[in-house]
Amino acid sequence: MRLPAALVAAVALAGCASAPTTVVAPLPPAARPSAADATVGTAAGADHAAGFGAWRSAFSAQALAAGIRPDTVRDVLGGAQWLPRVVELDRAQPEFTRTPWAYLDSAVSAQRIAQGKAQLAEHQATLNATAARYGVPATVITAIWGMESNYGSNFGSLRTVDALATLAYDGRRRAWAQSELLAALRIIDAGDIAAERMVGSWAGAMGHTQFLPSVFLAYAVDADGDGHRDIWGSIPDVAASTAHFLARSGWQANERWGAEVQLPPSFDHARADLGVRQSTAQWVAEGVSAIEGQTLPHLAAASIVTPAGARGPAFVVGANFRTLLRYNNSTNYALAVALLAQQIGGGPAIAGAWPRDLEPMSRAQIQTLQETLNRKGFSAGTPDGVMGPATRAGLRAFQRSIGTAQDGYPTLELLQRVQAP
Incomplete structure (x- = not known):
């Protein structure tokens, strides 16, 4: 089960319905190239093939100094390729912002819900065992899997070493990419995966659940006992690794993520903010109520979120919602995972109406x-x-x-x- 590496830095998850988008730890801000960087990778008209080769030779010395085995440096890093398309994707910016309803229509589609139910049934024993071990519901693990790679159908096909080497040479976040590249080499050094099988997205997110290499080193689990942590081919490893990340990031067993709510007419929308936290009981005392036919969870530190503002649906969310943000620091992403998990488990869809007449802003x-x-x-x-x-x-x-x-x-x-x- 190639789970979504939601914990890998939120690299692109914004609309993940079709392509891997996360990375579990937010990417660092783009760095301004130094003079040395400019001479190697970004000078106008530079011969990138020669420049990349020179950079690769210089970085090989750093890798050796960092303890990477000489064979790995020679055979893996020495064969790394510069991928111009990765540079293009790194520098691209969407012209328009995506509305919450457009994002959720795609991320929590009827097809994805149905596929999630099928995957949950097919891998029930593995997912239930993982849930029992880490306290993270099987539906949540499945939902992240669906969000990150559409249940393993699209987790990227680029060699991770090539993608990260390209970004380390000519990307906007070179120091970050170099650190992740070293982590990728350590994974190969440890024998968890062969270099040719270490594949993922253009931003370095790997496998079913799109872990960045550094996240893999910290949280990946060998759940099937074969001596390798394999988030590309082992469903037990994917499930356990994803649940392990969530558990270590603060997931509260036996606590719901939140629920859709009805706000009173007098509600102060300035308080609909993740930074405003109080118990569910306090929100109820202020007039917040459950949607008809549903119940509110008991949450000690709950916030109100309104992804589309005063005209759209409202939700009360707690600690587990904030844990989902650790996977990808996007409210829309966390809400998509929560709602997908809820509906895979047979729960309700959103009852409130979105303000679909509002046009997206560029x-x-x-x-x-x-x-x-x-x-x-x-x-x-x-x-x-x-x-x-x-x-x-x-x-x-x-x-x-x-x-x-x-x-x-x-x-x-x-x-x-x-x-x-």
């Missing part, structure tokens, strides 16, 4: 929103076209100034109001 429009908010004194952080905590805080401050719900959700209407004189 990165350029969000950057304009950020720039305008900053100019008008509503601090929105660095204008980069990405909705982060600072931008949501600035937008909420603007919404407060005009007397609308402070949900921090960007819309074209709000952009026009911000730009108005």
